[in-house]
Amino acid sequence: MAVAERRFRNYIAGEWVDASSGEMRPDENPADVREILGFFPRSTEVDVDRAVEAAAEAFATWRRTPGPQRAAILHKAANILEARAREVGEALTREEGKTIGEGVGEVLRGVQILRFFAGEPLRPFGEVFSATTADTFLWAERVPLGVVGVITPWNFPVAIPLWKLAPCLAYGNTAVFKPAELTPLTAHLITEVFIEAGLPPGVLNLVHGPGSVVGEAIARHPKVTAVTFTGSNAVGRHLYQVASERGAKVQLELGGKNPLLVADDADLNFAVELATSGAFRSTGQKCTATSRVIVLESVVRDFTEKLVERARSLKVGPGMDAATYMGPLVSEEQRQRVLSYIETGEQEGARLLTGGHELAEGDLRYGYFVAPTVFADVAPGMRIAQEEIFGPVVGVIRARSLEEAIEIANGVGYGLSASIVTRDIRKAFDFIRSIEAGVVHVNSETAGAEPHVPFGGMKGSSSFSREQGRAAMEFFTQVKTVYLDMPPA
Numbered sequence: 337m338a339v340a341e342r343r344f345r346n347y348i349a350g351e352w353v354d355a356s357s358g359e360m361r362p363d364e365n366p367a368d369v370r371e372i373l374g375f376f377p378r379s380t381e382v383d384v385d386r387a388v389e390a391a392a393e394a395f396a397t398w399r400r401t402p403g404p405q406r407a408a409i410l411h412k413a414a415n416i417l418e419a420r421a422r423e424v425g426e427a428l429t430r431e432e433g434k435t436i437g438e439g440v441g442e443v444l445r446g447v448q449i450l451r452f453f454a455g456e457p458l459r460p461f462g463e464v465f466s467a468t469t470a471d472t473f474l475w476a477e478r479v480p481l482g483v484v485g486v487i488t489p490w491n492f493p494v495a496i497p498l499w500k501l502a503p504c505l506a507y508g509n510t511a512v513f514k515p516a517e518l519t520p521l522t523a524h525l526i527t528e529v530f531i532e533a534g535l536p537p538g539v540l541n542l543v544h545g546p547g548s549v550v551g552e553a554i555a556r557h558p559k560v561t562a563v564t565f566t567g568s569n570a571v572g573r574h575l576y577q578v579a580s581e582r583g584a585k586v587q588l589e590l591g592g593k594n595p596l597l598v599a600d601d602a603d604l605n606f607a608v609e610l611a612t613s614g615a616f617r618s619t620g621q622k623c624t625a626t627s628r629v630i631v632l633e634s635v636v637r638d639f640t641e642k643l644v645e646r647a648r649s650l651k652v653g654p655g656m657d658a659a660t661y662m663g664p665l666v667s668e669e670q671r672q673r674v675l676s677y678i679e680t681g682e683q684e685g686a687r688l689l690t691g692g693h694e695l696a697e698g699d700l701r702y703g704y705f706v707a708p709t710v711f712a713d714v715a716p717g718m719r720i721a722q723e724e725i726f727g728p729v730v731g732v733i734r735a736r737s738l739e740e741a742i743e744i745a746n747g748v749g750y751g752l753s754a755s756i757v758t759r760d761i762r763k764a765f766d767f768i769r770s771i772e773a774g775v776v777h778v779n780s781e782t783a784g785a786e787p788h789v790p791f792g793g794m795k796g797s798s799s800f801s802r803e804q805g806r807a808a809m810e811f812f813t814q815v816k817t818v819y820l821d822m823p824p825a
C-alpha cells in the first residue's frame with residue numbers, strides 16, 4: 337500500500353508538525369491486521385495547548401471574516417471532498433471496517449453536510465424586535481463561541497467530524513479537532529480537504545492521540561469555550577463534568593438501545609429487511625443501530641424464523657470485497673466486548689439462535705469478525721436488552737400488545753432512535769406520541785439521518801441539544817442582544 341510506513345503529523349497553526357512526545361501509533365486495518373495504514377502521533381497536553389493557542393489567535397480574524405467568504409471555503413471543501421470520494425471512502429473502509437458502499441456513501445453524505453452548512457453563513461442569524469422607545473433599534477444576533485473542542489468517534493469517522501466541524505466553522509468559530517485513535521487517517525484526509533479549500537491557518541487544528549490525554553486536555557483547557565463530543569456514555573459524562581465545571585458549553589451525543597417494533601399487521605419480509613439492515617449494517621456499530629426488535633406475539637415466531645434465515649445468509653468479510661454485507665468489528669477490544677455480551681445473554685437465559693461466535697476461516701482469521709447474532713426470548717430487563725452492545729447482536733422481545741411493546745421500548749435509559757413497522761395509521765400515531773426517542777421512524781430502519789434536519793436523542797442518549805440542520809446553530813453560537821439608541825440631538 338502506498339501509505340504504508342507513512343508517518344503522519346498533527347496540523348497546528350497552519351503547519352504539519354510532529355507531536356511533542358515523538359511517540360507514534362500504528363493504524364491497522366481491522367479486516368486484515370497485516371495491513372498498517374500509517375503511523376499517527378500520540379500527542380500530549382503540550383500539543384493541545386499549542387493547538388488551542390493557535391485556534392484562539394485565529395478566532396480574532398475568522399469571526400470577522402464575512403459570511404460569504406466562509407461559505408465559499410465550505411463550498412470548495414464540498415467539491416474537493418466529492419472529487420476525492422472514492423479515495424476517502426476506501427481509507428474509511430480500510431481503517432474502520434465498514435463496507436466500501438457504506439464508506440463511499442458516508443463520504444458523499446459528508447459532501448451534503450458541507451453543502452448545507454456552506455449555506456448557513458448566507459441565511460438569517462438573528463431577529464429584530466420593536467422597542468419601547470421610538471429611536472431604539474433592537475436586535476438579537478447569533479455570534480460565535482470561540483475555540484471549540486471537537487471530539488469524535490471511530491464509527492462515522494467522516495460524517496460525524498463534518499457535521500460538527502462544518503457548523504463550527506460556518507458560524508465563525510475555530511476548532512481543535514481530536515479524532516478517535518482508531519480512525520486517524522480519515523481525519524487527516526478531512527483536514528487536507530479543508531486546507532486545500534483555503535481555510536486560513538489556525539482555524540482548524542488537528543491533534544491526534546488518546547482520549548484520556550488529548551480529549552481530557554481539550555476539556556480542561558481554559559481557552560476552549562465549548563466541547564462537542566460523540567462517543568461512549570462513560571467518556572461523555574466525564575468530559576461533561578470536567579468541561580462544564582469550568583463553565584464551558586458542552587454537547588454530548590451518546591449511545592442508544594434502539595427498538596424496532598413489529599406490529600401484528602406488518603409485512604414480515606419488509607420488517608426483517610429493516611431489522612437486518614438496522615442491526616448488521618456497519619457491523620452494528622452505530623449509535624442508531626437496531627439492538628432490540630419488539631414483536632407482537634401473534635407474529636413473533638414467523639418473524640424470528642425469517643430473521644434468523646436472513647442473518648445466516650449475510651456475507652461477512654472485508655469491506656473492500658464488493659460482495660460483503662457486513663465487515664469486521666473495529667478492534668480486538670470491541671470484539672471482546674461483543675463476545676462478552678453474547679456470553680452474558682446466554683447466561684441470562686436468552687436463546688441464541690444464530691451467530692454468537694468469531695469467524696476465523698481462511699483470511700478472516702486476520703480480522704475481527706463476529707457472525708451476525710440473533711437472540712430470541714429476550715426479557716426486557718436483561719443486560720443485553722438494556723445496555724448498548726455496539727456490535728452485530730440483536731435481541732427479539734415478545735410483546736402481548738402495542739401498549740406493552742411501547743412500554744418495553746421506553747423501559748431503557750436511552751432514547752435515541754426508534755421505529756415501528758405497521759400499515760395501521762392509528763398504531764403509527766400511538767407510537768409517535770408515546771415513544772421516548774429523539775428520532776422516530778415509521779416503516780424505515782432505526783439508523784440513518786438526513787443532513788439537514790435535527791439529530792439527537794432523549795434521556796441518556798444526549799445532552800438535550802441537537803446536531804445537524806439549523807439546530808446546530810443553537811450549540812455553535814450564542815446570542816448577543818443589541819440596543820442601539822440615537823444619541824441626543
Ligand code: UN1
Pocket residue numbers: 489491492496566589621622623624782783784785
Ligand atoms: C446514522 O444512523 O446514520 O454515532 C447516524 C452514531 C450516530 C450517528 C448515526 N451519532 O452512530
